[in-house]
Amino acid sequence: MTEAILLVEDDASIAIVITAALEAEGLRVDRCDSIAGRDRLLAAHSYGLMLTDVMLTDGDGIASLPPVRAAFPRMQVIILSAQNTLDTAVRASETGAFEYFPKPFDLEELVRTVRQALGSNEAADLSGADEELGQALPLVGRSPAMQAVYRMITRVLRNDLTVLILGESGTGKELVAEAIHQLGSRREGPFVAVNTAAIPHELIESELFGHEKGAFTGAVARHVGKFEQAARGTLFLDEIGDMPLEAQTRLLRALQSGRIRRVGGTEEIALDCRIIAATNRDLVPMIASGQFREDLYYRLAVVPIELPPLRERADDVEALSRHFLARAAADGLPRRQLSAGGAALLARQPWRGNVRELRNVIFRLALLARDDVIDEAAIEPLLAGDVPALPRAGEAGLFPGEADGEGIAGDGREDFATALARFIEEARPEAGTLYDAALAAFERPLFLHALAQTGGNQLRAAQLLGINRNTLRKRLGDLGIAPEDALTIR
Numbered sequence: 388m389t390e391a392i393l394l395v396e397d398d399a400s401i402a403i404v405i406t407a408a409l410e411a412e413g414l415r416v417d418r419c420d421s422i423a424g425r426d427r428l429l430a431a432h433s434y435g436l437m438l439t440d441v442m443l444t445d446g447d448g449i450a451s452l453p454p455v456r457a458a459f460p461r462m463q464v465i466i467l468s469a470q471n472t473l474d475t476a477v478r479a480s481e482t483g484a485f486e487y488f489p490k491p492f493d494l495e496e497l498v499r500t501v502r503q504a505l506g507s508n509e510a511a512d513l514s515g516a517d518e519e520l521g522q523a524l525p526l527v528g529r530s531p532a533m534q535a536v537y538r539m540i541t542r543v544l545r546n547d548l549t550v551l552i553l554g555e556s557g558t559g560k561e562l563v564a565e566a567i568h569q570l571g572s573r574r575e576g577p578f579v580a581v582n583t584a585a586i587p588h589e590l591i592e593s594e595l596f597g598h599e600k601g602a603f604t605g606a607v608a609r610h611v612g613k614f615e616q617a618a619r620g621t622l623f624l625d626e627i628g629d630m631p632l633e634a635q636t637r638l639l640r641a642l643q644s645g646r647i648r649r650v651g652g653t654e655e656i657a658l659d660c661r662i663i664a665a666t667n668r669d670l671v672p673m674i675a676s677g678q679f680r681e682d683l684y685y686r687l688a689v690v691p692i693e694l695p696p697l698r699e700r701a702d703d704v705e706a707l708s709r710h711f712l713a714r715a716a717a718d719g720l721p722r723r724q725l726s727a728g729g730a731a732l733l734a735r736q737p738w739r740g741n742v743r744e745l746r747n748v749i750f751r752l753a754l755l756a757r758d759d760v761i762d763e764a765a766i767e768p769l770l771a772g773d774v775p776a777l778p779r780a781g782e783a784g785l786f787p788g789e790a791d792g793e794g795i796a797g798d799g800r801e802d803f804a805t806a807l808a809r810f811i812e813e814a815r816p817e818a819g820t821l822y823d824a825a826l827a828a829f830e831r832p833l834f835l836h837a838l839a840q841t842g843g844n845q846l847r848a849a850q851l852l853g854i855n856r857n858t859l860r861k862r863l864g865d866l867g868i869a870p871e872d873a874l875t876i877r
């Protein structure tokens with residue numbers, strides 16, 4: 388069943404037009420004109436998608452979005468705005484919105500995008516449709532190993548027991564943590580994920596516990612840490628095996644006492660979140676060598692859930708592959724089928740990067756394959772690593788060698804400066820055009836690469852590049868690149 392849409396728009400005429408267009412498509416739309424109205428509807432109903440204006444009567448639709456995104460991570464968001472400034476576009480893209488529509492917009496394009504956004508939800512749902520846990524679980528796989536994982540998940544849904552998820556990188560640890568949150572009793576609260584390995588050591592405590600203004604040099608304002616941000620929800624501590632010892636000690640103290648104190652603070656704050664930790668490290672030898680606190684291990688591993696590597700559940704590879712093909716199609720890539728031979732070949736691979744690697748291979752196949760049916764012949768070159776690192780548009784580029792798929796840096800051994808010098812010498816662009824020509828030569832493979840990585844999704848490509856989406860759109864136009872060009876790689 389298609390999910391309902393929440394429209395937050397205070398311009399009545401625009402709201403009427405959008406509602407009519409979506410209802411004509413058989414979609415159900417609930418409407419409100421303020422942030423307060425939005426929050427009331429969100430608390431009472433479930434939506435697959437929210438369309439929101441930015442300037443609302445009682446506040447800013449973007450600024451008020453983060454808690455909504457955290458509380459309803461599966462709900463897609465499309466931002467509509469008349470404030471077509473760079474700032475609004477940047478802020479919209481920072482929220483991870485599915486799309487950003489500057490007003491006036493093309494109604495047909497909006498309806499198409501709504502369908503696409505809902506489609507990506509449905510694709511995510513398809514997988515778990517008849518699993519024991521019902522529609523909401525986005526985990527795919529019916530192997531005995533995954534059945535054991537599902538059973539463990541069901542055991543922690545109606546309690547707050549601390550869960551430790553163990554498994555190699557890419558086995559789906561974060562997905563399991565999200566599933567526990569979404570299906571569990573804290574689903575109305577936020578899911579806050581922290582990658583402890585990605586935070587500089589000296590900032591871990593302040594990130595987790597927060598700090599008071601002036602607690603240390605640079606602490607110019609009070610900072611609310613992840614524990615507090617996760618109030619009423621779930622705190623996911625990823626890569627726990629990489630946490631420095633002092634932070635482990637503080638974490639242990641927090642878990643033991645059920646209270647935290649901000650760095651530099653005196654006030655004790657009661658913990659109100661479920662803790663899920665994960666690691667791809669083998670903690671037992673780390674305990675033996677003194678790198679990981681044994682008492683913390685036992686605190687965290689109240690309920691251990693072990694995700695086996697994909698090579699030990701080869702039975703799941705076919706279902707996962709089909710699932711990712713559906714996801715790719717929902718993301719706008721060509722819809723592909725997998726032949727029986729192709730599925731068998733994929734199931735035989737070692738998948739050292741586990742499900743993440745399989746996912747990447749399937750997305751690349753969806754993008755690169757010449758035929759709609761993916762068979763052994765289409766898969767083999769990818770497994771052999773026989774794919775150019777940077778996709779090309781299928782036309783001669785400005786850099787020598789680009790037309791041969793070698794990208795900007797020629798044969799890959801040449802550094803960028805040398806390639807540029809060679810370009811200036813050999814391409815001999817007309818006087819006054821050198822800068823633009825060089826920029827185009829640099830941007831073309833870069834943008835195609837970003838589009839290929841994101842399945843042609845411009846918003847996500849812009850996020851990957853770290854540039855504004857409108858800038859990307861404009862440059863693609865200037866360069867004559869259509870997002871589909873990323874799909875034309877032979």
Ligand SMILES: Nc1ncnc2c1ncn2[C@@H]1O[C@H](COP(=O)(O)OP(=O)(O)OP(=O)(O)O)[C@@H](O)[C@H]1O
Nearest residue numbers: 525526527555556557558559560561562667742743
């Ligand atoms: N059973 C599954 N069904 C569907 N998708 C999956 C499954 N397992 C993993 N994935 C997908 O594979 C990718 C990697 O999963 P995830 O990030 O959860 O792995 P991880 O174990 O947390 O990795 P890391 O240790 O590197 O953080 C994600 O895109 C995730 O959605």
